[in-house]
Amino acid sequence: MAESIAFVDNEFVPITEAKISIMEPTFTKSDVVYDTISSYRGYIFRLDDHLERFESSFRAMQLNPPYSLDEIRHIVAEMVIRSDFDNTCITLMATRGPFIDLANRDIRKCKNGLMAVCVPYYWVLGEDKQTTGVNMVITDNQRVPLEAIDAKVKNFNWMDLTRALLEAYDKGGDSAMLCTPDGYLSEGPGFNVWLAKNGKLYTPLGNLLEGVTRRSVFELAKEIGADPVEKPLTPEDLRTADEAFTSTTAGGITPVTQVDGKTLGNGAPGILTTRLMEEYWSRREEGWHGTRAEEILQDRDVA
Amino acid sequence: MAESIAFVDNEFVPITEAKISIMEPTFTKSDVVYDTISSYRGYIFRLDDHLERFESSFRAMQLNPPYSLDEIRHIVAEMVIRSDFDNTCITLMATRGPFIDLANRDIRKCKNGLMAVCVPYYWVLGEDKQTTGVNMVITDNQRVPLEAIDAKVKNFNWMDLTRALLEAYDKGGDSAMLCTPDGYLSEGPGFNVWLAKNGKLYTPLGNLLEGVTRRSVFELAKEIGADPVEKPLTPEDLRTADEAFTSTTAGGITPVTQVDGKTLGNGAPGILTTRLMEEYWSRREEGWHGTRAEEILQDRDVA
Numbered sequence: 129m130a131e132s133i134a135f136v137d138n139e140f141v142p143i144t145e146a147k148i149s150i151m152e153p154t155f156t157k158s159d160v161v162y163d164t165i166s167s168y169r170g171y172i173f174r175l176d177d178h179l180e181r182f183e184s185s186f187r188a189m190q191l192n193p194p195y196s197l198d199e200i201r202h203i204v205a206e207m208v209i210r211s212d213f214d215n216t217c218i219t220l221m222a223t224r225g226p227f228i229d230l231a232n233r234d235i236r237k238c239k240n241g242l243m244a245v246c247v248p249y250y251w252v253l254g255e256d257k258q259t260t261g262v263n264m265v266i267t268d269n270q271r272v273p274l275e276a277i278d279a280k281v282k283n284f285n286w287m288d289l290t291r292a293l294l295e296a297y298d299k300g301g302d303s304a305m306l307c308t309p310d311g312y313l314s315e316g317p318g319f320n321v322w323l324a325k326n327g328k329l330y331t332p333l334g335n336l337l338e339g340v341t342r343r344s345v346f347e348l349a350k351e352i353g354a355d356p357v358e359k360p361l362t363p364e365d366l367r368t369a370d371e372a373f374t375s376t377t378a379g380g381i382t383p384v385t386q387v388d389g390k391t392l393g394n395g396a397p398g399i400l401t402t403r404l405m406e407e408y409w410s411r412r413e414e415g416w417h418g419t420r421a422e423e424i425l426q427d428r429d430v431a
Numbered sequence: 432m433a434e435s436i437a438f439v440d441n442e443f444v445p446i447t448e449a450k451i452s453i454m455e456p457t458f459t460k461s462d463v464v465y466d467t468i469s470s471y472r473g474y475i476f477r478l479d480d481h482l483e484r485f486e487s488s489f490r491a492m493q494l495n496p497p498y499s500l501d502e503i504r505h506i507v508a509e510m511v512i513r514s515d516f517d518n519t520c521i522t523l524m525a526t527r528g529p530f531i532d533l534a535n536r537d538i539r540k541c542k543n544g545l546m547a548v549c550v551p552y553y554w555v556l557g558e559d560k561q562t563t564g565v566n567m568v569i570t571d572n573q574r575v576p577l578e579a580i581d582a583k584v585k586n587f588n589w590m591d592l593t594r595a596l597l598e599a600y601d602k603g604g605d606s607a608m609l610c611t612p613d614g615y616l617s618e619g620p621g622f623n624v625w626l627a628k629n630g631k632l633y634t635p636l637g638n639l640l641e642g643v644t645r646r647s648v649f650e651l652a653k654e655i656g657a658d659p660v661e662k663p664l665t666p667e668d669l670r671t672a673d674e675a676f677t678s679t680t681a682g683g684i685t686p687v688t689q690v691d692g693k694t695l696g697n698g699a700p701g702i703l704t705t706r707l708m709e710e711y712w713s714r715r716e717e718g719w720h721g722t723r724a725e726e727i728l729q730d731r732d733v734a
Contacts, residue, residue: 132533134453136453143454144452146452146453146454147450147451147452147453148450148451148453148458149447149449149450150437150439150449150450150451150524150546150548151446151449151548151550153589153593155451155458155587156465156522156587156589157587157589157590157592157593158461158587158588158589158590159589159590159593162459189590189593189594189597190597219459221453230435230550230551230553231551231553231558232557233553233555235593235596235597236600243453245453245454247454247533248533248534250533250534250536252536254535255534268578269578269579270576270578270579271579272575272576272579272580272591273573273575273576273579273612275571275572275573275612276572276573276574276575276576276579276591276612277575277590277591277594278594281590283590284458284459284460284461285461285588285589285590286456286459286460286461286462286588287460287461287462287492287580287584287586287588288575288579288580289460290456290460290462290492290538291492291580291581293538294492294493294538297539309576309578309579309612
């Protein structure tokens with residue numbers, strides 16, 4: 129039977145056994161970076177792109193996981209095979225690890241670790257929103273600025289995102305779009321945002337995660353002639369867009385059909401949005417940017 | 432034998448058994464608030480002040496721990512008695528708790544929890560620094576602004592503080608002092624800062640934790656005629672101070688003897704600093720603002 133699996137303390141374990149000490153700075157200082165990868169119909173999507181970003185995140189925090197990127201690639205493949213789901217989300221975490229001595233809490237002396245989990249594919253905004261679209265609230269709560277926390281270093285310091293999400297829920301929304309301190313659109317809790325105006329596609333620049341799905345949308349948009357552009361965007365740009373959508377690993381492309389409770393366009397997922405969703409999933413199914421877990425494990429057997 | 436103790440899942444357990452699932456948003460979104468209390472010579476310090484701040488933190492994040500403040504007070508007392516250390520640090524954590532369903536990750540449906548730990552008293556800046564003082568580096572890495580994350584809501588989103596600490600270490604310092612986005616002193620990783628100039632004491636205003644020890648220093652400083660003032664302070668104010676120190680629950684008052692590697696005053700802990708350190712600990716020993724754990728538990732037996 130298919131089951132969610134974790135890799136903790138150098139072992140593959142059922143996800144219910146995947147725990148960490150509440151004394152680790154990994155938890156008490158949220159001193160951990162991560163990356164989330166997906167597999168669809170047996171193909172792991174853009175694995176090297178994710179591993180590259182993961183490495184860039186852990187290096188930025190001076191973390192040294194006890195495995196090479198190639199070993200991590202094998203751990204990912206092993207989890208996909210063992211879990212036996214058709215479609216999965218795999219999260220890699222590089223942790224600061226436990227203090228050697230609780231009386232001398234020096235993060236430089238911690239034994240850095242690696243954890244990973246593999247669960248059935250999930251939709252960060254809810255699977256039902258694939259057809260209905262989301263009501264996106266542009267929140268007063270801002271995204272942290274680059275000078276404090278670099279959003280490109282994928283991390284669990286989500287308090288700004290969570291506060292924004294609570295604010296969006298209070299205002300009747302499904303999710304939140306945060307702005308930078310200077311008032312431009314940045315990102316939401318777990319996704320990038322896109323908007324279309326007069327047949328052209330736009331996505332924000334700034335202190336935000338450079339999503340792998342965002343990169344994929346760039347490629348698809350170019351191919352369908354939607355001329356994607358990365359530039360500073362205002363809340364007004366989103367409110368007056370013809371259509372809008374989010375992009376993320378756990379959920380692909382999701383239509384935005386309302387902004388701050390007001391209907392966008394005709395209230396249905398937009399034409400460009402729908403086209404991109406179709407392209408994205410049909411290509412994923414064909415193995416676009418995909419690697420099969422079996423191939424990765426075969427490499428090891430040969431080496 | 433004295434031992435560190437935790438309270439997890441409604442049970443007192445040895446600290447080595449205190450763990451949480453790595454799937455909880457408590458961890459993966461650092462969706463948890465906390466407070467740290469100390470006991471010294473059997474007296475729990477300003478317990479009600481800490482509980483009041485803890486409540487204010489969990490309410491701000493719409494968290495509902497499954498215990499009343501009075502029950503939490505008893506858990507604290509029970510841990511102090513059971514652990515049997517002379518001096519302790521007790522950390523309370525209000526957690527978002529596990530998702531009911533990993534396929535529908537809605538934080539509003541999580542079962543909020545309470546965890547606590549009681550460990551031997553420790554010094555966030557190292558006990559040796561009580562006599563030598565610290566070399567404090569004013570970092571380029573800024574503190575998160577209020578508009579993104581409210582530092583008064585005591586939380587584990589420490590990435591800005593950790594980045595600043597790594598920067599300070601790289602520059603040869605012992606710890607870090609972060610500034611607000613508009614360039615004023617804020618706080619360091621786990622402590623407030625104070626400086627003295629011409630016999631008067633100053634501490635920053637802004638998006639920082641209103642420390643309970645900071646409040647205690649206000650009281651002591653007034654009593655010794657040092658006229659404490661809370662106001663926006665610049666890095667230059669700290670660099671040109673006569674003396675400086677930090678205040679925190681886990682470490683009390685710690686002298687700052689260097690700023691950015693340059694000696695402050697004559698390089699020894701300052702006169703006001705030393706006076707305040709002596710006052711602070713001698714009063715703590717006499718039970719100033721203190722509650723005995725036994726008394727709290729007796730209340731329960733009577734009730």
